[in-house]
Amino acid sequence: MISAHGNWQALFSSGSCKLYKTSCKATGQYVALSYCWGKSLAYTTTTGNLKIHTQHGGIPFSQLPKTLQDAIFMVRYLNIGHLWADCLCIIQDDKADWEYEAAQMADVYSNAYLTIAATRATHCGEGFLQPRKVSDGDKVQFEDAQGHFQERVLAVRTLHFATNQMYWECAHSFEEENGIVRASDTDFYKEYSLESLAKDQDAWERMVQEYTSREMTYQSDKFPALSGVISALQKITGDTCYAGIWRSWFLLGLLWRIQHPDRDIYVFAPKQPRSVGFWRAPSWSFGALEGVVLYDILQRASRAWDFCSQLEHCNVVPSGSNPLGELKSGYASIRGPLTVISDTDQEIFGNTTNGKACKVHLSGHRYVYGGVYFDLEDYETCNILMITPYDGLALRPVNATTNTYVRVGAVWAFINMGIIHESGAKQSFAVHESPLSAADYPEPTLITLL
Numbered sequence: 001m002i003s004a005h006g007n008w009q010a011l012f013s014s015g016s017c018k019l020y021k022t023s024c025k026a027t028g029q030y031v032a033l034s035y036c037w038g039k040s041l042a043y044t045t046t047t048g049n050l051k052i053h054t055q056h057g058g059i060p061f062s063q064l065p066k067t068l069q070d071a072i073f074m075v076r077y078l079n080i081g082h083l084w085a086d087c088l089c090i091i092q093d094d095k096a097d098w099e100y101e102a103a104q105m106a107d108v109y110s111n112a113y114l115t116i117a118a119t120r121a122t123h124c125g126e127g128f129l130q131p132r133k134v135s136d137g138d139k140v141q142f143e144d145a146q147g148h149f150q151e152r153v154l155a156v157r158t159l160h161f162a163t164n165q166m167y168w169e170c171a172h173s174f175e176e177e178n179g180i181v182r183a184s185d186t187d188f189y190k191e192y193s194l195e196s197l198a199k200d201q202d203a204w205e206r207m208v209q210e211y212t213s214r215e216m217t218y219q220s221d222k223f224p225a226l227s228g229v230i231s232a233l234q235k236i237t238g239d240t241c242y243a244g245i246w247r248s249w250f251l252l253g254l255l256w257r258i259q260h261p262d263r264d265i266y267v268f269a270p271k272q273p274r275s276v277g278f279w280r281a282p283s284w285s286f287g288a289l290e291g292v293v294l295y296d297i298l299q300r301a302s303r304a305w306d307f308c309s310q311l312e313h314c315n316v317v318p319s320g321s322n323p324l325g326e327l328k329s330g331y332a333s334i335r336g337p338l339t340v341i342s343d344t345d346q347e348i349f350g351n352t353t354n355g356k357a358c359k360v361h362l363s364g365h366r367y368v369y370g371g372v373y374f375d376l377e378d379y380e381t382c383n384i385l386m387i388t389p390y391d392g393l394a395l396r397p398v399n400a401t402t403n404t405y406v407r408v409g410a411v412w413a414f415i416n417m418g419i420i421h422e423s424g425a426k427q428s429f430a431v432h433e434s435p436l437s438a439a440d441y442p443e444p445t446l447i448t449l450l
Helices: 008-012 066-077 095-102 105-110 146-154 183-192 194-199 201-212 224-237 247-253 296-300
Strands: 031-034 114-117 157-161 166-170 174-176 310-318 327-342 356-361 366-374 382-386 391-399 404-413 419-423 426-430 444-449
Touching: 031 066, 031 105, 031 146, 066 114, 095 105, 095 224, 105 146, 105 224, 114 146, 146 194, 146 201, 146 224, 183 201, 194 201, 194 224, 247 310, 327 366, 356 404, 382 404, 391 444
Parallel strands: 031 114, 114 157, 404 444
Antiparallel strands: 157 166, 166 174, 310 327, 327 356, 327 382, 327 444, 356 366, 366 404, 366 419, 382 391, 391 404, 419 426
């Protein structure tokens, strides 16, 4: 590549660059950079140096971290005049500017002529143009940060700089330098493209699992780091997303669970569930916690079942100017049958992929056996709101007089087991030939989920 330019040092003849403020009518090509900051970034745009950065020569090349230097080198080599990098193009100590720019991520990466991914670099000081390591079995190790997942979904075409070679990724293929097409990596784009996510609920569920398996540099970025994807999908579908749950299938979207690596037989990623230490989202949203989110309750269930509940109202309030960014508050009003589970400590099938065994209480002194997946803390008994006749949410009351609750887990009932009738100390078992329905549960109640 370098020989094509003859004297590659000429690419550094201009030892500095500057910020260029675009207008809504501006046209042209630019390259977007996808990279890992690491624990900190040595050089950023702030309110204090913004004016200097917009002046000619305002950003000295020599002071930039190595990943930024390598990106500028590549952009100059490609003869493209502009580079977008978040550390320089977003005013880092201006929360309003950060929120505004975070809301524009869909446009930034989808409109870029090319995205350069510093895939091999674990921090901004490492760079990505070092001598390569020769290996027979090269494997692309994509950065695990959640923000970079969004960038990969949104980018139209990406050039990955990995440890051993470069990789080309676009809507049609994922290719090595020698032209070999890697089918497994090509499938990533096909599965998580905006087109797939817009028309396939299963694709969204798999994307949530993939997204939540990754770690965050800043815990408050859970929704901002996904806001670009959500913004683009809202424009495509006309749907509305509330804290990661889509209105068109809101009730089913509530039926997620947290993977527990010490309990689950199959572990997608060894990430331990944990609280984030501050309020980040309503309890019914997967953004309230840290952990790998699974929708395997829905995979077990039949989505043809009638709903027991209905969504009356939902509202989430952003904390800043990005409507899909950090949240300040949120709730959902749902009308449905409220009942209880009990005896969750019994060892019927233990702590496995089926959850903890429990009794799911019906109306008329009856119950069926089921399983409960608690999010973080286990309870021997708790309230449940049935979403379908076989699936529901485990709840704890915040204020019983106002029917206000928080989610603590997800519940499912056995499909092919009979109903147990209780009469004092006596119990009788009856085979339930017809499927459970809303009529088997108490009358619907209006509750508020916080």
